[in-house]
Amino acid sequence: MFREVASSRECPYSWADRGRLLPRPREVRLRRWYTCRVADGSASEAYGRRADEYIALLGDIDATASPDRELIAGWARDQPEGPILDVGCGPGHWTNWLHEQGLDVAGVDPTPEFVDAARKRFPEVSFRDGFAEQLDVADSSLAGILAWYSLIHVRPDRISAALAEFARVVEPGGGLLVGFVRGPELEPFDHAVTTAYSWPVDQLSRMLGSAGFAVSVHDTRDDPGARPHGAIVASRVG
Numbered sequence: 001m002f003r004e005v006a007s008s009r010e011c012p013y014s015w016a017d018r019g020r021l022l023p024r025p026r027e028v029r030l031r032r033w034y035t036c037r038v039a040d041g042s043a044s045e046a047y048g049r050r051a052d053e054y055i056a057l058l059g060d061i062d063a064t065a066s067p068d069r070e071l072i073a074g075w076a077r078d079q080p081e082g083p084i085l086d087v088g089c090g091p092g093h094w095t096n097w098l099h100e101q102g103l104d105v106a107g108v109d110p111t112p113e114f115v116d117a118a119r120k121r122f123p124e125v126s127f128r129d130g131f132a133e134q135l136d137v138a139d140s141s142l143a144g145i146l147a148w149y150s151l152i153h154v155r156p157d158r159i160s161a162a163l164a165e166f167a168r169v170v171e172p173g174g175g176l177l178v179g180f181v182r183g184p185e186l187e188p189f190d191h192a193v194t195t196a197y198s199w200p201v202d203q204l205s206r207m208l209g210s211a212g213f214a215v216s217v218h219d220t221r222d223d224p225g226a227r228p229h230g231a232i233v234a235s236r237v238g
Contacts, residue, residue, distance in 0.1 A: 051113035082143030088150020092118025163211035172238020182230030
């Protein structure tokens with residue numbers, strides 16, 4: 001169905017699974033701090049430089065939170081029959097997991113190192129390079145889009161372009177599930193890879209509405225050692 005197509009700062013965490021900070025493994029936590037070094041460049045380039053580390057620590061479905069799996073599985077089951085695109089799929093673990101649930105799913109990511117690794121690890125699933133703002137997909141051809149913590153590095157003045165592109169490719173009645181870092185204000189924060197942004201639930205919901213989506217569910221959670229979690233379930237109006 002789909003075509004193949006420096007700075008440094010101290011922080012006590014290793015990575016964020018697209019935003020949700022996780023403590024470092026026990027043997028590394030014995031050190032007081034871990035220095036996160038990120039050279040200047042785009043988010044894609046920053047992730048590419050640390051792709052192997054990211055995959056080793058967080059590139060497996062077992063590293064994800066069980067409430068997230070339940071939410072995503074339920075959302076996927078509720079979508080119309082048809083292809084689903086995992087936008088910002090990273091190393092492909094969510095994409096493959098949805099494939100194992102029997103869904104017609106493909107992954108797209110702007111980081112070539114992640115796409116290459118995903119193709120090697122999950123050869124039965126389709127992965128390709130691409131950006132949220134410019135998807136190589138026909139109009140109204142998707143049953144749904146999963147954007148799980150994949151928009152957190154998008155500058156707020158550019159996020160409307162990504163949401164408009166989602167609205168272009170999702171069929172009327174099709175779904176969108178966005179996972180993000182929740183905050184009382186729209187503001188940047190020091191992510192372990194590169195600058196990211198937290199969003200108030202209501203503000204992001206309004207952005208989705210302006211793009212052509214009707215919001216149906218808000219999911220929020222505060223886990224120990226993690227930034228506040230938010231998720232929004234929406235459907236394409238048409």
